[in-house]
Amino acid sequence: MKIYGFQKTTLLDFPGRVAATVFTGGCNFRCPFCQNGDLVLHSGSLPSIPEEEVIRILEKRRGILTGVCVTGGEPTLQPDLLSFLEKLKALGYLVKLDTNGYHPEILHVLHEQRLLDYIAMDIKSSPAHYVRAAGLRELDMARIQKSVLFLRTCGLPHEFRTTAVRGLHEPEDFRQIGQWLEGDEAYFLQSYVHSEGVLSPGYDSFSKEELEDFLHILHAYLPNASLRGVD
Ligand code: SF4
Incomplete structure (x- = not known):
């Protein structure tokens, strides 16, 4: 698998776990607030880390780490994601997948193969404003809806999260997101943070x-919703 970043230890990316994080390249979305602009747009010209090297390190760190978070970019675009996750499972790791939810069929297959232990899916905005928040001209909302339904019914631990961005989100978006995900146990609201690597500079935080x-x-709809990373 094409790996463009590897964080050997994180206490933040996989809830309740000491984990490592693997960054894949490329994405089918262009969220203007994306913090990984290079990974999304220019992964082809970035140096990659050989998969064998990552597996070798993870082999040595068994016992210190118990989980691996696979993030992006968008990991479900990687043609050999399944075989990579099989290698993580063979090492005994729990796997968390971060996804934008545009490939529900891949989530199904990975779950059927028992390769996932936790899924985190971005909710970019309310359905009415999704395409804009994803930075696209058009988008098949049915795919997003299928992934939301999948996460809510598959029985795996999961979370939904939204990055709130001034200029992209209005209070009404959060009412609609609440109605959409009503009753789900895990929803996090995160604040946009400006950084050098942001895909489209010019936005601001709330x-x-x-x-x-x-x-x-x-x-009103998600009693357990909470802020994440907001001091
Ligand atoms: S925020 Fe996620 S879904 Fe959006 S462009 Fe970046 S990697 Fe892709």
Whole structure:
């Protein structure tokens, strides 16, 4: 698999686990707030890390780490994702997959093969504003809906999360997201953070008070929704 980044230890990426994170390249979305602009647009020109090297390190770190988070870019675009996850499983790791949810069929297959232990799916915006938040001209919302339904019914631990961006989101988006995901146990609202690597500079974050207002709107439908990474 094409790997463009490898974090040997993280306490943040896989809830409840000391994990490593593997970054794949390329994405079918162009979310303007994406923090991994290079991975999304230019992965072909970035140096990659040989898969064997990553597996070798993970082999040595068994016992220290218990999980591996596979993120992107969008990992489900990797043609050999399944065989890579099989290698992680053979080493005894729990696997978390981060996805934009545009390939529900791949989530199904990976789950059928018992290769997933946790799925984190981005909810870019309310259905009405999804295409804009994903940075696309058009998008098949049915695929996103299928992935949402899959996460909610497959029995795997999962989470949904939205990065709130001033200029892209309005309070009404959070009401609609709440209605859409009503009753789900795990939803996180994250704040946009500007960085050098952002895909489309020019956006801004909401204040903590504004994020708390959005959370209040969400709580009517998602009582367990919480802010993540907001001080
Ligand atoms: S935020 Fe995720 S889905 Fe959006 S462009 Fe970046 S990697 Fe792709």
